[in-house]
Amino acid sequence: MLEGNHSTVTEFVLTGFPGLPPQYHGLVSAILFIVYFVTLMGNATILFLFATDRSLHKPVYYLILNLCACDVLFSTTTLPKIISKYWFQSGSISFTACFVQMYFVHYLGTVNSCILFLMALDRYVAICHPLRYSHILKNSTILILSVTAWVVSKAGALMMVIRAYPLPYCASNIINHCFCDHIGITTLACTDRTSYSFPAFVNAMVMLLGPLAFICFSYCCIIITVLKIANLQGRLKTLSTCSAQLIIILLYYIPRCFVYLASNIGITFSSDVRIVIIMLYSLLPPMINPVIYCLRAKDMRESLLRQLNRRTIPQVSY
Template identity: 70%
Template structure:
């Protein structure tokens, strides 16, 4: 290809943590394999419960379904390669495959941000406009919003890849990161990356801050609505329905905001620490999210208990006295 002739590179090498000593490679690969295994088991278990339990066939859980699928795909896109790098010393990745991975990394990140926004909108309508909720947040409407999310989220990452792929890569092929992302790749280009890096930064900020701003607005409105409830018990019950989502949102957005803010205000820290923070906010939420759904959402918890106990009655089905006639 013309790009390969221009760059002279046939492949990149995933470095991972540059300061990690070789004697800890086995431990690092084992930890990441455990994270990947727990992520798959937890999210697949949630998928199983969702498809088996009719009581979970509701708009909120269909929104969570999209988050679960995105988490599985993101972890599968990123973790196997870095595990192979430390387990089998197989850090090489082809030139084209690296850009494919970059596309999916940013694509699934964008999808996650928008899905978290949909979760906040669902709670906003349910609490602030409860009478309109059955008409607004129908399964059909959620399906349309979800499909739109997966389609529209492709635009930004696709533009980033199209602009970054033809750059001349004639310097080092070592990617100081655990997976191929836009910054880690474009810093290796033998040209001024400003015309390419700044638009990508704007796209990333748009994909992150617009959903975050709307989420903050939604929950501020929710808090105002909750404070108007007279009963303290009702307030606590209402807020408990949002607590699981608030935990997920905090895990996803806060570390990202810290990294972006630190990069733009001149806060510097070691490369290994920066990569560790990126790995935490990239891979910890997909692993923890299923635990949050099960432990903080009563319906999912009850469905899980029902399956383990082998119960064959509906969760919310009331006891009906036998007919004595």
Template identity: 70%
Template sequence: MSEGNHSLVTEFVIVGFPGLQPEFYGLASAVLLIVYCCTLIGNVAVLILFATHNILHKPMYIIILNLVVSDVLFSTTTLPKIIARYWFQAGAISFFGCFLQMYLVHYFGSVTSFLLLIMALDRYVAICFPLRYPMIIKNSTIHILNATAWIVAKACPLMMVIRAYPLPYCDSNTILQCFCDHISITKLACTDRAPYSFPAFVTAMVILLGPLVFIIFSYCSIIVAVLEIASPQGRLKTLSTCSGQLIIITLYYLPRCFIYLSSNIGIIFSTDLRIVIIMLYSLLPPMINPLIYCFKTKDIKQTLMKRFKKSTAP
């Protein structure tokens, strides 16, 4: 039993999908393992390309590198435990381990949100102030902004853990989710969770909507700047430099906003459907993003094509 919170619960049990029948546990674990392996392979491939090709040592690709690291760490934080739950029926997680996972889940989510803001800033300056771009956006500047994102993102998840950890957990220890998160844990507290859930909701909205407001502003400005380009070919070429980033941003923000807002305007989902949606927007982007980097980013695509041609040359 934890000494600091007067709880009777010493461990939690991650259920995953409550409605999933035992005969499908093997299939579920296999699918999740494939997702994890694809995520690792795709993102590690991007890391290797960055490490071995100096042409990719530019501000945009440094941001992508940080996104890759965040995606890999998030997937590694969440997937192995839920895979073990279905493969080996090992769903138990220690009291401290659950709160550690909760912190890391929200931390890497916050880091990604801030990195997407930096990505939008890069495209905003590149398109709206192209002549000043080399002076404003340097590698050193991006390194500082990325480091700031990783540091600042620690605050809100840490506050959530500090407020949730001392609550009394004295009844159920069953987490109806695929990983420990703030909502799933605080629902189990033997106390009124309203004083804790509302500040957490406000924090989530600040982390989610704060960067999103700037991202929307930046891309609206980009659209205005693109419409001022006389040549249709020039407009398409300029917009193509943002297409990959827009797909990544949409995959991250749209489903999250839908889930957060729907729960506060009375739209009710079944538990299983809600968990499926959360897993889709949490785990598919880290798996899909490397494909977006490769097919929607000019330098990465050209680097891959050169490597492919070398490997197939007689």
């Protein structure tokens, strides 16, 4: 139905990876399904360990719990639809559902960034002010900060949806992406998108670079504090307590900063390369974060080993 010189868009179509030959659709859907399954199982394991082992009821593990919940929700928001596109050739998504997905993509991305900020704060206080740690970061304090992160993060994502939803959209309803995001949707609007994209860009930069600035500051302070430790063994032991978090933070921020920086200094990618990079930094960390927790976090590793030992069936000798 035409409305003036605009057509009414009732649904969008996700292209996924535009240059992917049809014979690889089954393989890609299988890989994405495995990624989703491993993400769910890995994070469910962390949630199970936390629920069954009271020794993990510490501030840092409450933060890990929040990160697990955020990872599961983000993967569930994005992966089932793109899996169905390649598995069942169902790439269409309704107009409203696309905006709902866009909201959760940006909302959960903001929550993730805030939780990483809180994790850096936890390590900063633990290493730079160890005697005051139990007074500054109690479980109740972490609960309040975590709830605040989940609530405050709604504002930016909601603003994007409220401003983008009423825009007039042209006949083209093809989104060159694996999921609905602000840029992919507003590019299709039949209007100048500058006044809409700039506030969204500022919000993204604030929520990305704001926590990152504190994370860099906190780890600089941590390094300075560690260098003051005379014993080399003591230095390594102290650094090991934040190695898992540092790996997770690097996986989250480095690819994102690279994409944002490249787009602003004139480095261009093909649609396929850009989408692959975005999918890697969006979906790889939620899948491998649980592995990092269990391998690098001592309490988590010991809890997992205890659970495995309890479920080992003893050999019966005759």
